[in-house]
Amino acid sequence: MSDTQTATSAEVHEALRAVIDPEVGLDIVTMGLVYDVEVEDGHAYITHTLTTPGCPLERYITDAIRAVVYAQPGITEVTTRLVWEPRWTPAAMKEN
Amino acid sequence: MIRPAAAPASAALPISAARTTPFWLPASHFTAGLVFLSALALLFPFIAGDLAAGRFLQPRVVAATHLVTLGWLTLSIMGALCQLFPVVLGTPIRSVRLSAITLALYAPGLALFVTGLLTARQTLVITGALLFSTALVLFLLNAIATLWRSKTRDLTWWSLAAAFFFLAATITFGVSLAINLGTHHLGAGRLTALFIHVHVALGGWVIMTIIGVARRLLPMFLLSHGTSERPLRVAAWCVGSGAFLLTLLHRMMTRPIMLLSIALFIAGIVALIVQIAAYVRTRHRPQLDAGLRLVLAGAALLIVAIFVGAAAFLRGGSPLVAAYGTAAVGGLLLFVAGHYYKILPFLLWNHRFAPLAGKRALPKINELYDARIASAAAISIILGITTLLFGVLLQIHTVAMAGALLLLAGLLTEAAQLLQLLRTRVT
Numbered sequence: 001m002s003d004t005q006t007a008t009s010a011e012v013h014e015a016l017r018a019v020i021d022p023e024v025g026l027d028i029v030t031m032g033l034v035y036d037v038e039v040e041d042g043h044a045y046i047t048h049t050l051t052t053p054g055c056p057l058e059r060y061i062t063d064a065i066r067a068v069v070y071a072q073p074g075i076t077e078v079t080t081r082l083v084w085e086p087r088w089t090p091a092a093m094k095e096n
Numbered sequence: 097m098i099r100p101a102a103a104p105a106s107a108a109l110p111i112s113a114a115r116t117t118p119f120w121l122p123a124s125h126f127t128a129g130l131v132f133l134s135a136l137a138l139l140f141p142f143i144a145g146d147l148a149a150g151r152f153l154q155p156r157v158v159a160a161t162h163l164v165t166l167g168w169l170t171l172s173i174m175g176a177l178c179q180l181f182p183v184v185l186g187t188p189i190r191s192v193r194l195s196a197i198t199l200a201l202y203a204p205g206l207a208l209f210v211t212g213l214l215t216a217r218q219t220l221v222i223t224g225a226l227l228f229s230t231a232l233v234l235f236l237l238n239a240i241a242t243l244w245r246s247k248t249r250d251l252t253w254w255s256l257a258a259a260f261f262f263l264a265a266t267i268t269f270g271v272s273l274a275i276n277l278g279t280h281h282l283g284a285g286r287l288t289a290l291f292i293h294v295h296v297a298l299g300g301w302v303i304m305t306i307i308g309v310a311r312r313l314l315p316m317f318l319l320s321h322g323t324s325e326r327p328l329r330v331a332a333w334c335v336g337s338g339a340f341l342l343t344l345l346h347r348m349m350t351r352p353i354m355l356l357s358i359a360l361f362i363a364g365i366v367a368l369i370v371q372i373a374a375y376v377r378t379r380h381r382p383q384l385d386a387g388l389r390l391v392l393a394g395a396a397l398l399i400v401a402i403f404v405g406a407a408a409f410l411r412g413g414s415p416l417v418a419a420y421g422t423a424a425v426g427g428l429l430l431f432v433a434g435h436y437y438k439i440l441p442f443l444l445w446n447h448r449f450a451p452l453a454g455k456r457a458l459p460k461i462n463e464l465y466d467a468r469i470a471s472a473a474a475i476s477i478i479l480g481i482t483t484l485l486f487g488v489l490l491q492i493h494t495v496a497m498a499g500a501l502l503l504l505a506g507l508l509t510e511a512a513q514l515l516q517l518l519r520t521r522v523t
Binding site for chain 1: 116179182183184186312315316317319320321322380381442443445446449450451453454455458459460461462
C-alpha cells in the first residue's frame with residue numbers, strides 16, 4: 001500500500017474516538033487517555049494510559065485500540081504502550 | 097514523543113491478562129451474597145416487632161444480624177477482594193483454589209448456623225459455626241499471603257492488613273461468646289464481650305476494609321481522582337486505634353476505655369464521611385446512579401448511628417441499643433448494596449463483552465440493567481431502613497413493620513435484578 005493511502009497520525013488519533021470507556025461512557029480521546037500517536041511506514045505507535053493503575057479494563061482498552069487502529073488504511077502493525085506518567089486526572093478530560 | 101519499542105506478539109498482551117481473577121470466583125461469592133440478602137429480606141418482617149420492642153438478643157434477631165454481617169457484608173467483601181486485589185494491591189489473590197474451598201465451607205456453614213438459630217437446633221448452630229469459622233481462617237490465610245506478596249505499602253495495604261487482624265479478633269471473640277452459651281464463663285461480662293465483638297467486627301473489619309478499598313473505588317466511579325486523602329488517613333488511624341483498644345484491652349475493659357474507643361470510632365467515621373463528601377464534591381460525573389445513591393444513603397445512616405449510639409451508651413436502654421444496631425448495620429448494608437450496582441455490572445461486562453472489543457458494537461455498563469428498576473429498588477431500600485429505624489426509635493410496631501416490608505420489596509428487587517444480570521449472555 002502506498003504512503004498516500006496510509007492513515008496519518010491525526011487520522012488514527014481521531015479514529016481512537018471509537019474506543020469507549022464502558023463505565024464512563026466517553027471515548028478514550030475525550031477522556032485524555034491517549035497521550036501520543038505516531039504512524040511511520042504503516043506502523044502505528046500508540047501511547048496511552050488508564051484512569052487507575054490496575055484498572056480491570058486494561059485488556060479491553062488495549063484490544064480495542066489495536067482493533068480500531070488496524071482497521072485504518074495502510075496500517076500493518078500496531079504497537080501500544082501503557083504508561084502511568086503523567087498520571088491521569090479528570091483535568092485531562094476537561095482539556096479535551 | 098514516547099515511542100514504544102515494537103513488541104513480539106506474545107508480549108503485546110497487556111499486563112493484567114496474566115493477573116486477572118477468573119470471573120466465576122467473585123461471581124459465585126456475589127451470587128451467594130445475594131441469596132443471603134434475599135433470606136435477610138424475608139426475615140425483616142418477622143424481626144420488626146422484636147426490634148421495636150428492643151429485643152435484640154432474640155435468636156431470630158441474632159440470625160438476621162449474622163445474615164447481614166456474615167452473609168452480606170463479609171461475603172461481599174470476600175468476593176470483592178478476589179476481584180479487587182489486583183486493582184488495589186497490584187497482585188491477584190494468592191490461591192484461587194483456596195478461595196473456592198473457603199466459599200464451599202462458608203456458605204453452607206452460615207446457612208446451617210442461621211437455620212439452627214431460627215429452629216433452635218444447637219447442633220446445627222455449632223456445626224455451622226465450625227464450618228464458617230474454618231472458612232474465615234482459610235480466607236485470612238489466603239488474604240495475608242496476598243498482602244505478603246504485594247509490593248505496595250500504601251494506605252490501602254495498611255487498612256486491609258488491619259482489617260484482617262480485626263477479622264481474626266472478631267472470630268476469636270465470636271467463638272468465646274459461642275462457648276459461653278454452654279459454659280457461662282463470661283458471666284456478667286457477656287454484654288461487654290458482645291459490645292467488643294460487634295464493634296471490632298463492624299469497625300475494625302468492615303469499616304477498615306471500606307476505608308482501604310473506597311479510596312480506589314470511589315474516585316474511579318465518581319471520577320474524582322486527585323482529591324486529598326487526609327480525612328481518609330485520619331479515618332484509618334481513628335477507627336484502627338478504636339478497634340485496637342477494644343481488642344487489646346478486652347480483658348480489662350472499663351467504661352473510660354470504652355468511651356475512648358467510641359470517641360475514636362466516631363472521629364474516624366466522621367472523617368470517612370468527610371472524605372466521601374470530598375469525593376462527591378470534586379466528582380466529574382454529575383449524575384449519581386442508583387448504586388451511588390445507596391452508597392451515600394449508607395454513609396448518611398452511619399452519621400445517624402453515631403448520634404443514636406452515643407445516646408444508647410450514655411442513657412442505656414434496649415430500644416436505643418436496638419435502634420443503634422439498626423442504624424449502624426443498616427448503613428453498612430446500604431453502603432455495600434450500592435457497590436453491588438457498580439461492581440457486578442462492571443465485572444460481567446469485562447467478562448462477557450470486553451473480549452468482543454473491535455468485533456461489534458458493545459453496550460455501556462449501565463445499559464446492562466434497567467436503571468428505573470434499580471432506582472425504585474434503591475428508593476424502597478432507603479425508605480425502608482429509615483422507616484424501620486423510626487419504628488424502632490419510637491417503639492411503634494406498625495411503623496417498624498412498614499419499614500420491614502419496604503426493605504423486603506427493595507432488597508428482593510435488587511437481588512433479583514442483579515442475579516438476573518449475572519445470567520446475561522452475549523447474543
